[in-house]
Amino acid sequence: MFSKIGVVVLLMPFLTSCGVKNAASNPKTLDIVKQYLLDYKNVTGKAFPEEALNNGTIDLVDTLPAAIAGQCSTWSNGSWAIILNNMYWEYAREEQRITLLYHELGHCLQGMDHRGKYDGKNFTSLMHPYTLPIGMFTSAQKAYVNELHTKIWSL
Numbered sequence: 001m002f003s004k005i006g007v008v009v010l011l012m013p014f015l016t017s018c019g020v021k022n023a024a025s026n027p028k029t030l031d032i033v034k035q036y037l038l039d040y041k042n043v044t045g046k047a048f049p050e051e052a053l054n055n056g057t058i059d060l061v062d063t064l065p066a067a068i069a070g071q072c073s074t075w076s077n078g079s080w081a082i083i084l085n086n087m088y089w090e091y092a093r094e095e096q097r098i099t100l101l102y103h104e105l106g107h108c109l110q111g112m113d114h115r116g117k118y119d120g121k122n123f124t125s126l127m128h129p130y131t132l133p134i135g136m137f138t139s140a141q142k143a144y145v146n147e148l149h150t151k152i153w154s155l
C-alpha cells in the first residue's frame with residue numbers, strides 16, 4: 001500500500017502540470033476527506049491545517065496492480081499524491097472506501113507509517129498494511145478513528 005518509489009518520476013510532470021488541482025477538488029472523495037478532517041478535530045480538539053490539502057491530489061486510476069488498493073507518494077517539498085485503484089473503488093462498499101482513504105490520508109497528510117496488529121478480532125489500526133475486512137471498521141469505528149489520530153487503541 002505504501003511506497004515512495006516507482007511512481008515518483010512518473011507523477012512529477014503530472015503534478016506540476018495540474019497546478020489548480022488539489023485534494024479537495026475530487027467530488028468522489030471529497031466527503032470522506034471532509035469527514036477525516038472532522039474526525040481529526042473531534043479527537044484532537046484542534047483543527048487540521050487545511051492548507052496541507054492544497055499541496056496534494058487524490059485521483060482514481062486504472063494503472064495500479066489489482067492487489068494494490070491505493071498508494072501515497074510524498075515529495076521533499078511537502079507535496080503529495082494519493083492514487084486509488086479505480087476498479088477497487090467502484091466495487092467497494094462505503095466503509096471500504098473510508099478505511100482505504102483514511103489510511104492513505106494518514107500516510108500523506110500526517111506522515112504515518114504502517115502500524116497495528118491483529119488482536120484476534122480486529123486489526124488494531126487503520127494504518128495496518130492490509131485493507132480491513134468488511135465489517136471490521138463499522139464494528140469498532142470509534143476506536144479506529146481514535147487510534148488513527150492518537151495512536152492509542154482503546155477498544
Ligand SMILES: [Zn+2]
Binds near residue numbers: 001002103107129
Ligand atoms: Zn499503507
